[in-house]
Amino acid sequence: MPTTKQRISINLPDSEYAELAALAEKHKISMAWIGRKAILDFLERHRENPLQFPLTFAEHGERPEWLNNERR
Numbered sequence: 001m002p003t004t005k006q007r008i009s010i011n012l013p014d015s016e017y018a019e020l021a022a023l024a025e026k027h028k029i030s031m032a033w034i035g036r037k038a039i040l041d042f043l044e045r046h047r048e049n050p051l052q053f054p055l056t057f058a059e060h061g062e063r064p065e066w067l068n069n070e071r072r
Helices: 015-028 031-046
Strands: none
Touching: 015 031
């Protein structure tokens, strides 16, 4: 029985993309696998300790640089 999967797109700065690509190559895994693993880990943590949305970065004192490039 075939399964249906949904697709998402994300934008990364060049430095993060390069780091992700290097990690995938080093461990012989796909960048998609790393992305799915990161999302699953995030969802699991959220189930155990629900977050309030929208997420804020107040505890770090400033918005991350990548967030400054996102549309509000």
